[in-house]
Amino acid sequence: MARLALPAAHLAIIAFSFTLAAVGMGAFVATLPSASAVDSVVDGVAASPDAAGDDAQ
Incomplete structure (x- = not known):
């Protein structure tokens, strides 16, 4: 047996x-929202005020 x-x-x-x-x-799932927030911050940095001023001209 x-x-x-x-x-x-x-x-x-x-x-x-x-x-x-x-x-x-749990740690991976907890960092998912901040990973997408980092992407949006990077996108926001790419659209800096200088870039917006160039578009306005």
Whole structure:
């Protein structure tokens, strides 16, 4: 008969791995809004007041 129970050390490593994966995914999702905000800031810098003045002329 096969032994199904894992030693405590293996369970701890598995739990730690899932914890790290969850924290990593949470950090990634939390940075998504700021990544799109950086793009809009870069677009805003590209349309500087000097560029707008050139268009007005």
